Amino acid sequence: MSTRSFVLTLSCDDKPGIVAAVTTELASLGANIAESNQFWDRQTGRFFMRIAFTAGEDVSRETVERSLKPAVDRFDMRINILDGDYRPKIIIMVSRFDHAMLHLLYQIRVGWLNAEVVAIVSNHEGSRRTAEIEGIPFHHWPVTKANKAEQEEKLLALVKETGTDLVVLARYMQVLSDTLSKRLYGKVINIHHSFLPSFKGARPYHQAHERGIKLIGATAHYVTPDLDEGPIIEQETGRVTHAMGPEDLVATGRDIESRVLAAAVKMHLEGRVMLNGHKTVVFS
Structure with missing residues (x-):
């Protein structure tokens, strides 16, 4: 039956x-x-x-x-x-570094992630070729102070037009406005290249190197108006040593970022993450 x-x-x-x-x-x-x-x-x-x-x-x-x-x-x-018969729709947003996006696309291709990428949105042209190879619509929307509100309205329109269930910031290096964060609350996941709440802001791996840190990591969280302080979904760390330079930490960090983001997206799409105020309940 x-x-x-x-x-x-x-x-x-x-x-x-x-x-x-x-x-x-x-x-x-x-x-x-x-x-x-x-x-x-x-x-x-x-x-x-x-x-x-x-x-x-x-x-x-x-x-x-x-x-x-x-x-x-x-x-x-x-x-x-x-x-279970429904295939969730996602939009991936990316800037220059595409490692996290490529990992997501691979995990979808091999069936580990049940999702359909309906668009790739970027403020740079670098990922256009990847989108063409994958057969995914690509939108190059450069962001400036003057056009930020306009570009975010275009994103909201794209979400509505495509019936998108989740927006994934795969190293998209633009801060979403408070208005957009509120309108898409619980539907935007970001990967932060740091083990939050430590080392917020720019160049976290260089900050970690300067402090002689022994563990680095990445954090996947929901986006809120409070920068990098949204409810945390998944985190992972990796051990580093005094002999490693900043670029070694960056390389290790990129690998961790890719895994953590994919895991967070999978848990969200499978209904394993529930918002609980400023925290999450995650059923593994």
């Missing part, structure tokens, strides 16, 4: 009976739970849950939504349902 797969994520104030109410409704649909994760944040009193399940081919996303409505109303839940 053919089946369809779904991922349900929900959050609400913690109360007894949430899990029972949700799983009872899913059982009524003949659903089979493949994976279940839950977390109670005792500080905020919020409850978070992710359930991956399969159901008959006659069960649609709308069917699941209707079935869960009594539980949603009872517990005042915020829910999201991902359809």
